[in-house]
Amino acid sequence: MTIQWFPGHMAKARREIEEKLKLVDFVVELVDARAPLSSQNPMLQQVLQQKRKMIVLMKRDLADQKETDHWITHFEQMDIPAVAVNVNDRADITQIIQTAKALGNEKMAKLQKKGIKPRAARAMIVGIPNVGKSTLINRLANKKIAKTGDRPGITKHQLWIKVKKDFELLDTPGILWPKFEDEMVGYRLAAIGTIKDQLLSLQDVAAFVINYLQQHYPSLMEERYDVDRQMTDMWDVFTQIGKKRGALESGGNVNFDKVAEIVLQDLRTGRLGAITLETALD
Secondary structure (H helix, E strand, O other), X not given: OOOEOXXXXXXXXXXXXXXXXXXXXXXXXXXXXXXXXXXXXXXXHHHHOOOOEEEEEEOHHHOOHHHHHHHHHHHHXXXXXXXXXXXXXXXXXXXXXXXXHHHHHHHHHHHHHOOOOOOOEEEEEEEOXXXXXXXHHHHHHOOOOOOOOOOOOOOXXXXXXXXXXXXXXXXXXXXXXXXXXXXXXXXXXXHOOOOOHHHOOXXXXXXXXXXXXXXXXXXXXXXXXXXXXXXXXXXXHHHHHHHHHOOEOOOOOEOHHHHHHHHHHHHHHOOOOOOOOOOOOO
16 A cells, blocks of 8 residues: 655645744644554654654543553653643643743753843644644643644644743644555554545555454454454454444445444544554554
8 A cells, every 4th residue: 555645735834844943942743642653754853853842642532541651651762752632631731831841941041051031932833634733722822723623634824822921832734744655654544534534445444443453452342343353354344343333235235334434433533442553662
């Protein structure tokens, strides 16, 4: 599976990020807690170069807490502060502000040593589409500023936002990279809804999710769909899920497309349980 796409506004976003990077003291990079590495844009890492940054693992409420803890340790071992958040948890928002403030203070201390008057720290917020950036910005600013939606690519331009008196935040559009070299990265991002559903076969994506769950979360598959670990034939699995969840056509045949939609919606909404699709050891 090779996915290649690079919409014009994403190419423009990259150029703008490169231009504005010199205006900020550090970067706040958002990733999806269910796929923390796959949702890091490798092209963005090249652009950011040596700029100090923190990582925010979004949607922690949908991810496996044990795996999230491992990922936080993984990033911190690389000297990158990391915070896992549920945007609806006020304490999580406070933790982001405190971590960002600490990074800002590092920069301000350096400026003071040079005799430069301290100012509000400036940060750039970056991330792939549909990671929850706009919603987080609204929570940080404590008012509705950024447009929100469940479609990838809502934000199309850059916007400065004041976060209390602690720092100023530069919003940027979410950008994907031109090509997924690793097939598994494409499947993970498709599974969590980062890639538009029209770009891939939903049955293939659902089959990837099912295989992963049978290996890593077999009890959740059994509890939700009555599918045990020994059921390895994907035709049988789809049929069982279809019958269990009523994805039937006239005549009683199972609609496999509907089954795929059910599995992916159950994953994305958390109805399947708290799941992470890659481990820090992968």
